[in-house]
Amino acid sequence: MTNRAVVYKGAGHVEVQDTPYPELVLRDGPGVPKSNVGRKCEHGVILKVITTNICGSDQHMVRGRTTAPEGLVLGHEITGEVIEVGRDVEFIKKGDVVSVPFNIACGRCVMCQTQKTHICTNVNPERPGAAYGYVDMGGWVGGQSEYVMVPYADFQLLVFPDRDLALEKIMDLTMLTDIFPTGFHGAYTAGVKMGSTVYIAGAGPVGLAAAHSAQLLGASAVIVGDLNAERLQQAKSFGCETVNLKEHDRLGEQIEQIIGVPEVDAAVDAVGFEASGHGESGEQPAAVLNAIMDVTQAGGGLGIPGLYVTEDPGGVDEDAKTGSLKVRFGLGWAKAHTFATGQTPAMQYNRSLMKSILSGKAQIAKAVNAQLITLEEAPKGYEDFDKGAAKKFVIDPHGMVKS
DSSP states (O other): OEEEEEEEOSTTOEEEEEEEOOOSEEOSOTTOOGGGTTEEOTTOEEEEEEEEEOOHHHHHHHTTOSOOOTTOBOOOOEEEEEEEEOTTOOSOOTTOEEEEOSBOOOSOSHHHHTTOGGGOSSSOTTSSOOBTTOTTTTTOOOSSBSEEEESSHHHHOEEOSOHHHHHHTHHHHGGGGTHHHHHHHHHHHTTOOTTOEEEEEOOSHHHHHHHHHHHHTTOSEEEEEESOHHHHHHHHTTTOEEEETTTOSOHHHHHHHHHSSSOEEEEEEOSOTTOBOSTTOOBOTTHHHHHHHHHEEEEEEEEOOSOOOSOOTTOSSTTGGGTOOOOOHHHHHHTTOEEEOSSOOGGGTHHHHHHHHHTTOOOHHHHHTEEEEEGGGHHHHHHHHHTTOSOEEEEETTSOSOO
């Protein structure tokens, strides 16, 4: 039995191919560390994928900006139906519709026991933390596919309490795997609370999710900055203020025109290492970090869910190629800023965010402009996303989602 999946074929190129049907074991393959090969996963399940999303983090790999190996099956945003259960699984059953946190976590190490599931020490022999279909993240096979294996199912999986309601709201619930918790984490760790003024750098899907999250947290003003007018229009569609950074290079002045002062209480970097300078100045990896330190008030928080890497073959200089950026850390130190970095521990937030979706309070699919596509349309989705489409592409491998 085969398994159609989205496969990375080198810089700028993905294909939908037949790949091996998943088993409850991690076989040798692209990006799998030798010490992880043959790892038995009777604590896992096989899912029939209902939805799986294209993420900006995937796009970094597809652009050739990481050391991802060719042949890697992509996809870490997975929602599915359980169709096979390992012998060591006790609480998950066949037929359950579940959300899969993008962090792979054992539930047994010290990090997992303290809810730091983004830096589990047992699932990746090369560094703390793992994810599906991602470079340097343990070699776990991605879920932009028809079927996928998920280890440590009892600990990791979020079971939706009502199957029919879950399928009805699937375009919102599919965002629980990564983008919604990641956006929320950015706003929450920046200290957004009732009445806060917030600047969100980046109007891609994570930036839009962070903006909607800031609204849910009670922010009085949410300002989104980007170079892409279409994405800024999407931010405006659900009540955000916007700054077009292609037209304005003095961010503080633009913020002052909106809220009366040139600083905000908190800021979120939803861009990461492929940042561009304001105006027409080209790629500047530290531009966003320096900008948000500049416009965040003394004592404020900076949530940084935007991806930064230790190896960037396409970096603009030798420092950037190793993730050594020219960050004005002295400015952040002088203003006593709090920095929150790293992968998002999705399990800290996904259950509460699920309740917000099911109650109708959170409208995340609308905020990020979710667009449903078939598995075979995934390469075109990557192409459009790379061109800056103001959409979050949701792949429906089996045609299970009602239009």
